[in-house]
Amino acid sequence: MMKKSISYCVLVAGLLLLPNFNNWAQEKSLNADEILAKVDDVINAPEDQELKVNLILIDKDGKEKLREMNMLQKGSEKRMVKFLSPADQKGIGVLSLPNDIMYLYLPAFNKTRRIASHVKNTKFAGTDFTYEDMEAIRYSEKYIPEILKQVDNFIILQLKPKAGVKTDYSKLIMWVKSDNFCLTKIEHYDKGNTLYKVRTSEKFEKLGKYWISKESAMEDLKARHKTKMIMVDVRFDSGLSDDMFTERYLSR
Amino acid sequence: MINYSDLVIKYRKTVIFTTILITLVLGYFLKDMKINADIISYLPKSDPVVKLFNYIGEQYGGNLSAMIALETDDIFNKETIERINHLTQEFKKLEDVSYVTSLANVLDIRRDEEGTLQISRLIDEYNLPNTPQDIQKLKNYTLSKTMYRGRLVSDDAKATLIICRxxxxxxxIKTANQLKEIIKKSGVKGKVYYGGLPFQMMDISKIILSDLKLLIPLVSLLIVVTLFLSFGTLRGVLLPLLSVAFSTIWVLGIMVIFRIPITVLSxxxxxxxxxxxxAYGIHVVSKFDEEQMNEVNKIIRSKKALHEVGVPVMLAAVTTMAGFLSFIFGSYLSAIREFGIxxxxxxxxxxxxxVTFIPAVLSLLKAKGKVVSLDNRIERKSVLTNLMDKLGEFVLKNEKIIIAGGIAIILVCIFGMTKIERKVDMLDYFKPGTPIRMTEEMMENKFGGSIPIQILVKGDIQDSTVLKEMKKMGKYLESQGAHNPQSVADLIEEMSDVMGEGKTIPDSKDKVGNLWFLLEGEEILSQLVNPDKTEAxxxxTIVNVDTARIRRLVENIEKYIKNTNTTLFTFTQTGMPSIYQHLDDSVMRSQFTSLIIAIVLVYICMVFLLHSFTGALIGLVPIVFTLFVVFGLMGFTGIPLDIATVLTGGITIGVGIDYSIHFVNRFREEFKKDKTELEALDKTLETTGKAILINVMAIMLGFLVLVFGNLVPLQRGGILMAISMISSGFAAIILLPAIILMTKAGFIGDFSRLINGVRNHFGSNDK
Incomplete structure (x- = not known):
């Protein structure tokens, strides 16, 4: 299923060169659910990922702060983050496991603590990404999509949360590239239905079988704060073992 | 002067047209009139303490907080918690609200039974406590933590705060209105209080507007009644009223053009x-009425009247202007400066x-058939005339007793002056029972007051030593009577506690850095420390206390800071207490400068009028006497020196001197007509004396109108000004002649011709 979708993405990318592509996509006329499923597939495509990420926090005066981290991810639900800088936070690790289980390692104390992060709207490490934003999820599980319109090479979807879903957002509007189903932009609307966060992705590159955005950003319009996420080093499918996603490994 | 009156009469139509045109144009600007209810903005931006206060307000959100307090028997019940949560969510949606802090979303740091670290919200908005047990647990926990108790929930659990930044x-003001609207719609039961600058500004705006709407018609009505009683003619009522209406429109229009909004003083x-x-219009109209009987030709009559009334009216206006201008030097609050200007x-x-528009109109009007001049009308009131005669006799007989009495009053008043209180607290502007005061009382009872006191810390905030000193500073503030000291050091201690290291500041910087990681991105952090962590x-807060205690508090903290500051970090104090201290200093300072400036300016005017240095000095006696009376009464009655009563002195001098000027002028004229002292005095009292009393009544009532307003300093100022008018009026007709008679001052005339005459003239002088 997953493999298939990737090749599909690649196939679609190849078709970009063909004329009348738009017509073709429309003729094919995927419905909203199918499109969102494709999007989820693309996001969760790699078996595992090893990323070195630079986070740049930009405040309302344009002041920048750099935060470097290593991120390991297996599948969509196991993730280990280790901070490399700033100096006083070097070595801090966060391990996320399925079912909202999270562990935190503080090197200065040499202690690991389980943390309950049931608060989705807490910001992650001073960034504009909340824990909810960082969750590896399939959008189609939480949201009901609807096609707003198709323009140029984009499909614009509106996502509204399914009943009973706990989320900070009243709706999302996402721009999906109709060639490869990569997300270029997501608008997050708060409960008052006003736009308050915008996530953008650019510099898409194809690494092996997968498309990746080398630079993405999340901007909080209310706080006028922005976080840029730059992929410095990316490796896919290097066969990370489950052992690397344990408490023991966290404190190493 | 004669040239000037010629000009006005010659171009009378142009004068009328121009006046009306200017009024229309400036009146048009009134539609853009703005109210500035932000009392913080009255503070001088150059004062370092104010600068720092504003800086902290901007950087850490202090000045921008709107607070809503809910009060019920016990806020820990399902309904109230749901309501707090609902309101928190709704407030967040507002465009201009950057974030909201309430029990429903406040940061909570704890370690549960299984040792799991919980960095979350006190109440999970998606999972509100439902059962009585859950709610009781929440209550116990919330009240056990100093992070919440006394800050977000009162000790007795009867009140809770929702703070919107x-x-x-x-x-x-718009946001405050929106917040109120949301509360109304939510159907909150129990009491709701609105605190913080946004709500205060909303209330003050309303007060200013309603005061303007009530007081202007009231004082106008009063003046109309006074004018009608004095003149009994339409023109006598209309023209002076128009002159003040026009001048009010002009000055407000010019304020709009210069973008000067209305303040609690203006x-x-x-x-x-x-x-x-x-009063100026009254003088001109009454002089015209008088001349009407002597001269038939409209033009000549008008020129003559204008020529004669010109100088006294000018002097009255110039001295009054001097009184108001005396406030602009060395005043601390921009509102006072603007008021003076x-x-x-x-x-x-x-x-x-x-002196332009009124005579121009009058010169066009037909003469009234049976005109009764102001003097003549008074003449008819024989009661008053008799009273004045008796007064004249009394003064002449008892000059020494009067002077002795005056000195005695002054001595008593000096004693009273030592008891003058000073009040600079801005909450004092509002009457007890007003929402602002009720909120403040509630804040004092339940949350340790709302007057902010702040210490700015500069240094490496992640350094253990600095954090420990911050903690110590918080303790010191508490020992000085401040409540709820809060800094990032408290959060670090909480974090250390949940990491199992005890509630202390860790000694190593790395540990602090690690703990800090957990707080990163929390909204509360931005209220306590800057992003670079070089400043916190x-x-x-403190409760509303008297100025003396505020001074002591500020001085003690200053001393403490002096002894603790090192090269590693510095503390700087700001907040309302230090600002009040500066305001208090400045009120005292500007009281002295404004009095001195006003007296000097008025003295110069008197010298110009009387051509005598001693005479001018004697002329000052009624207002100096009045100053003693006013300040003495302030001491005895407990009316404090505040931002409005501080103006009383200057206004007293500026307005009150007119009575002396009018009296001395007339007395000198009469005396020169080869009359005896008593004759001259009688004539002066009958004419000018009565006019003075009528004027005292009119202005006194005008100032008393302020008592019906809603701003306490203006009420107090109104009462004091009324007293001051009475005192300076009576001093001018009793004390002043007594002194002139006793000193036989040369500026009045040649007293030597009467050396034996005083008592001899007595009998023959009776009318």
Whole structure:
């Protein structure tokens, strides 16, 4: 299923060169659910990922702060983050496991603590990404999509949360590239239905079988704060073992 | 002067047209009149303490907080918690609200039974406590933590706060209205209080507007009644009223053009202008009425009247302007400076209109068939005339007793002056029972007050030593009577506790850095420390206390800071207490400077009028006496020196001196007509004396109108000004002649011709 979708993405990318592509996509006329499923597939495509990420926090005066981290991810639900800088936070690790289980390692104390992060709207490490934003999820599980319109090479979807879903957002509007189903932009609307966060992705590159955005950003319009996420080093499918996603490994 | 009156009469139509045109144009600007209810903005931006206060307000959101307090028997019940949560969510949606802090979303740091670290919200908005047990647990936990108790929930659990921080540049009044609207819609049971600058501004705006709407018609009505009683003619009522109405429109229009909004002080400008400025019109109209009997030719009559009334009216206006201008030097609050400038400008306009527009109109009007002049009307009231005669006799017989009495009163008043209190607290502007005061009382009872006191910390905030000193500073503030000191050091201690290291600041910087990681991105952090972690604030509150205690608090903290500051870090104090201290200093300072400036200016005017240095000095006696009376009464009655009563002295001098001027002028004239002292005195009292009393009544009532307003300093100022008018009026007709008679001062005339005459003339002088 997953493999298939990737090749599909690649196939679609190849078709970009063909004329009348738009017509073709429309003729094919995927419905909203199918499109969102494709999007989820693309996001969760790699078996595992090893990323070195630079986070740049930009405040309302344009002041920048750099935060470097290593991120390991297996599948969509196991993730280990280790901070490399700033100096006083070097070595801090966060391990996320399925079912909202999270562990935190503080090197200065040499202690690991389980943390309950049931608060989705807490910001992650001073960034504009909340824990909810960082969750590896399939959008189609939480949201009901609807096609707003198709323009140029984009499909614009509106996502509204399914009943009973706990989320900070009243709706999302996402721009999906109709060639490869990569997300270029997501608008997050708060409960008052006003736009308050915008996530953008650019510099898409194809690494092996997968498309990746080398630079993405999340901007909080209310706080006028922005976080840029730059992929410095990316490796896919290097066969990370489950052992690397344990408490023991966290404190190493 | 004769040239000037020629000009006015020659171009009378142009004068009338121009006056009306200016009024229309400036009146058009009134539609853009703005109210500045932000009392913080009255503070001088150059004062370092104010600068720092504003800086902290901007950087850490202090000045921008709107607070809503809910009060019920016990806020820990399902309904109230749901309501707090609902309101928190709704408030967040507002455009200008950057974030909201309440029990429903406040940061909570704890370790549960299984040792799991919980960095979350006190109440999970998606999973509100439902069962009585859950709610009781929440209550116990919340009250056990100093992070919440006394800050977000009162000790007795009967009140809780929802704090909304507004964005920089937010429309505070609009947002305050929106917040109130949401509360109304939510159908909250129990009491709701609204606190913080946005709500205060909303209330003050309303007060200013309603005061303007009530007081202007009231004082106008009063003046109309007074004018009607004095003149009994339509023109006598209309023209002086028009002159003050026009001058009020001019001055407000000019304020709009210069983008000067109305403040809690300039609120009183129309009332004061109408009360004080109508006198000039009255003089002009009454002089015209008088001349009407002597001269038939309209043009000649008008020129003559204008020529004669010109100088006295000018002097009255100039001295009054001097009184108001005396406030602009060395005043701390911009509101006082603006009040001084624009009231004196208004007086200037009232004067100009009275000596141009009014005579121009009068010269066009037909003479009234049976005109009764002001003097004649008074003449008819024989009771008053008799009274004045008796007064004249009394003064002449008892000059020494009068002077002795005056000195005695002054001595008593000096004693009273030692008891003058000072009040600079801005909450004192509002009457007890007003929402602002009720909120403050509730904040004092339940949350340790709302007057912010802040210490700015500069240094490496992640350094253990600095954090420990911040903690110590918080403790010191508490020992000095401040409540709820809060800084990032408290959060670090909480974090250390949940990491199992005890509630202390860790000794190593790395540990602090690690703990800090967990707080990163929390909203509360941005209220306590800057993003670079080189600067932090320690915030606390105090309850409303008297100025002396505030001074002591500020001085003690200063001393403490002096002894603790090192090269590693510095503390700097700011907040309302330090600002009050500066305001208090400045009120005292500007009281002295304004009095000295006003007296000097008025003295110069007197010298110009009397051509005598001693005479001018004697002329000052009634107002100096009045100053003693006013300040003495302030001491005895407990009316404090505040931002409005501090103005009383200057206004007293500026307005009160007119009585001396009028009296001395007339007395000298009469005396020169080869009359005896008593004859001269009698004539002066019968004419000018009565006019003075009528004027005292009119202005006094005008100032008393301020008592019906809603701003306490203006009420107090109104009462004091009324007293001051009575005192300076009576001092001018009793004390002043007594002194002149006793000193036989040369500026009046040659007393030597009467060396034996005083008592001899007595009998023959009776009318």
């Amino acid at each position: 507004l964005m920089e540049g937010a429309d505070k 609120d009183a400008i129309p009332v004061i202008l109408i009360a004080v400025g109508s 624009f009231t004196s400008l208004g007086v200037f306009f009232a004067w100009i209109i009275s 604030v320690i915030q606390a």
